[in-house]
Amino acid sequence: MSDRERKSKIPASRKLLLKTLMLQKATEDLEKEYTEAEAEKARTLSEKVPPLQCGGLNLQQLQQLCHKLHKQIDAVDEERYDIEVKVKKNDFDISGLNQKIFDLKGKFKRPNLRRVRISADAMLKALLGSTTKVSLDLRANLKSVKKEDEKEKNAEVTDWRKNIEAMSGMEGRKKKFDTTTA
Incomplete structure (x- = not known):
């Protein structure tokens, strides 16, 4: 018996x-992780940013406290910016390394190709660049048929005897024969 023919030994209800039990367990785990993350966030904030005690401070002391807080904000912003730059650099390096891995393996992801209807002018413009002015007139390369040629043929065919004499090259010889017979 193959694997496809064999029926599952666990009934559908089971x-x-x-x-459902697995989904319940997963939701419980997600809720637990969420509460742990919130508790960790609150603990970190309480360590980094102690609660302000501004009761009973005069104007000079409040100004000093504001200056101190501004310095702390500037330091945190600089740190955040540095971390963002490092993350962007690491992401760029990771994508470059992934590309090198694909190159070494020789496996390239080929995109799905679609048929595109494009005119010859647009294709040449895309191939040669937009700086060059390209126009491809296919009809200009075709032979042109003139209707005047037919009129000339009709004019030449009017006297067929002259045409035959000219083609045979017998103009002078015919005169000889005409004089001897006359």
Whole structure:
């Protein structure tokens, strides 16, 4: 028996029960992780930023406290900016390394190609660049048929005897024959 022919030994109701239990466990785990993250965030904030005590301070002391807080904000912003730059640099390096891995393996992801209808002018413009002015007139390369040629043929065919004499090259010889017979 192959794997496809073999039926599952677990009934459908049991499978459904197991799926629901797994989903319940997953939701509980997600909620637990969320509460742990919130607690960690609150703990970190309480360590980094102690609660302000501004009761009973005069104007000079409040100004000093504001200056101190501004300095702390500037330091945090600089640190945040440095971390963002490092993350962007690391992402760029990771993408470059992934590309090198694909190159070394020789496996290239080929995009799905679609048919594109494009005119010859647009294709030449895309190939040669937009700086050059390109026009491709295919009809100009075709032979032109003039209707005057037919009129000339009709004029030449009017006297067929003259045409035959001219083609045979017998103009002078014919005169000889005409004089001897006359």
